[in-house]
Amino acid sequence: MRVRMKVDGVTYEDEVQPRTLLTHHLRDGLGRVGTPIGCDTSSCGACTVDIDGESVKSCSVLAVQADGSTITTIQGLSGAENGDSSTWHPVQKAFQEHHGLQCGYCTPGMIMATVDLLKRNPSPSEDEVRHGLEGNLCRCTGYQNIVKAVLSAASELRGEGPLPGSFQDAPENDTAQTPAAETAGAPA
């Protein structure tokens, strides 16, 4: 079957099998491999993309169902595919600034789901963030820094600026929020 879709700003027209999953069409057909696959039961959310303004697990949609739609993947979220982090979406920036990723396999889906979550709820509580991302699994971070990243991105998208990040640029501006270590001495 013939499908036409706009993916990350480019229009593609292709022949696909009726059974081809959108996620396979994106990856194998269009070479948009920034969106990974983590399961076969639509449980993990790694393959989340934006279809016509809504976040969708691309393994739960057939390519033919996406005919005529406009799709944004993680690769189309930032302004440019180069080393210039100033073009990143605030959610992408926040995931780095708050160490919201380790191996990074869940990250594309986590970021795409967050973008959608913050559109629907620009001022989520920590609890609302946790429940809002329930459909996206991460095995590395324990979610705590993901939650921080999402709250920070929300603040930035509201125009209130990001929350203080975790990292330290240089010795002269150590503003880290990391826990202080105490040199262990004799107990009190």
Added chain:
Amino acid sequence: MTDQMDAGIVAQQIAEHPDALSKPYAGGELGRGRRRKEDAKLVTGQTNWTDNISLPGLLHMTVLRSPMAHAKIVSVDVSAALELPGVIAAYSGADLADVMGASMPCAWPVTPDMVSPVHTPLATDEVRYVGDGVAVVVARDRYAAADALEAIAVEYEQLPAVVDMEEALKPGAPLVHSDKGTNQCFLFDFPGAGADYAETVRGAGDDAVVVRRRFRQQRLLPTPMEPRGVVVAPIAAADEFTMWSTTQIPHVLRVMLALTTGIPEHKLRVVAPDVGGGFGAKLNVYAEEILALVVARKLGRPVKWTESRSENYQATTHGRDQIQDIEIAATKDGTLLGLKVELLADMGAYLQLITPGVPVLGAFMFPAIYKMPSYHFTCTGVFTTKTPTDAYRGAGRPEATYAIERIMDELAAELGRDPMELRRQNWITHEEFPYEMVAGLTYDSGNYEAATDKAEQMFDMAGLRREQAERRERKDPVQLGIGISTFTEMCGLAPSRVLGSLSYGAGGWESASVRMLPTGKVEVVSGATPHGQGHHTAWSQIVADSLGVPFEDVELVAGDTRSSPKGMDTYGSRSLVVGGVAIHKATGKVIEKAKRIAAHLLEASEDDLDFGKGTFSVKGSPEAKLTIQEVALATFAAHNLPDGMEPSLDSDYVYDPENFSYPHGTHLCAVDIDTETGFTKIRRYVCVDDVGKIVNPVIVEGQIHGGLAQGIAQALYEEAVYDAEGNLTTGSLVDYLVPAAPDLPHFDTGRTETPATSNPLGVKGVGEAGTIASTPAVINAVVDALRPYGVDDIDMPATPERVWRALQGSDEERATAGTVSYGGSSTGSTGGSASSDSLENDGSAR
């Protein structure tokens, strides 16, 4: 720069591109929370996962897997599959028998008489677990390859499944490997380095209190978010191969592939591209890696295999799965007398790379942080018709830590003591290090008091205990439980000599090379292979600190046997402690060489040179100086070097650690349990970890968080369940509960810093700490909440149903199955005086 130094055209060009030159080193790189260099590609989707790799003419391989736990293969007919459009080839195990190798490797024969069954990448005569490979198909695309599996006809003759370890050991039990005559893989007996356990307890007479428990380490599914995959590109005419694999161990894999398939090692290049988590499940040599290699070799065409998650759950190694019978003895005042541990460890159907070594590694960890004169450990490895087990985050140490920390609480309850006070009474005090443990290890450093004091303060232990008493008093339907885990672990695997003494098939060293480029930038080559840990960032910090070059000027080369040719890879919290130290030592050699050249160029004696923040300067003449980057450029030009000096600063170091490292910490957990529904909610989780000196505190904290999540998941959520026929009933992410964000609490983390004395960086490793410590903290909290109801143990995961049932049960049902009495009493109490009769009456309790 001195006038002797003329690097000609390069210097001129660098002068025209000042950005290419290094900025001065600002200092303070170790311990700084640097932004991760890894993140740019990961947050923008420019990652190179194995399944992203596409090559001209790439074929897709799929594996037909056994739907039965145990059966004879009567026949395999692939002919119909070959007729399907797009199918290039299909092979049964018999078809590949002469090329796929005699058996896949197990590198850890833990006893000389260990039973090591033949394990071929495809089964040829019998299948022995659901998921065992039977045939492969190679087709033009992944859909055609999947379709073709259905066209393969296999005739099976069903054999009995072997699911339960204790049943498997009974005489007359059906055999997993009939040619071996037994389901027992090995019996590992380790009497410790101290006194005899039974004699010690007997010697204490009536003063001995003995508590025994049976704990179950349920089977877990490691579940890295990236499933496994492999791509093999052959150069058929030259019989050369490049393999990309989702592996933690490209270097070990290459050696093993060569030994298994007979393809010469130097004709194999193995690459671990970006790897999406491992947790031990990618620390192996897998059937599909061998199959993709031999099929690509046969066809002379590139082949890719990517597993689905459901396939991952059947065909990728599982973790844990032990039955632990543990007995602890103390005098009535609470001083420990000793520990006896008898493990049953489920190997599954075959031995993977280090399957038998995982429970045996636990032998050294059961005594944990406690002083005791006697210890005895035995472990029986058992074959069952299930997916093989192997390393999963912690690998042997979480199991041991769980058992000792659980039984310390039970001993405290038996003695009527506060569980933390009992621990304080018995742990090694900070003045006593280095301390030789009853299990034979020497702990180099630690300060359990400091970590505990800080944790209790952060936790508000006193306040929570008060609240608990009030809620118990007023019979609040939501009860508060408080759990403790004061853990240690052995990290930095490992001194090669120790591994040799344990019959492990390889060493425990790690390799590093540091290359100074002409422009002053640095490439650091490491044999550790990252898959989410942040090596690019942390190794840059170590190199920047040692050489005095900017963090931004360092690049890591790793994970490819062509460009980082030597390594032992990443597992067991070893990357920093072994690989990081190797890097540090290699930079020391670079500085030594650079110093000789700097002295020559500055016309000074080497002894008169100081080196700091990347600059060599002449003592007493601060104007006479050269940066290490200037020396690198002069070395590249090589116009004016000391006589006989090799024109290179590049240096290698292979570091073999002298000792393990011993991170420790105190984890405290408060749970609210709704006694009407059995639902457990973690209300507060505080941990203070001492992982020695820190390279990057943000990365360290992230490792702790992720470790906690996996340890808590074992306590409350995850369990791989097999039915009586040997089917994995939790075979997808729908049925296996990997926690999502709402299932986990906020963690309050703190640190103390007691440097390791066994390595020059003072580091200890952090990858597994959270997982090891958290499981017993949570279950101790659950049992603490339920103890007033007569509950003294609960199986993991402590689901609402299990908690509710424990609360509903009669007194008898609540009492732990493994609880026995000594001294001839049969009251079912948890303790009593020891007698020699009962000590020898081991079989009755099992």
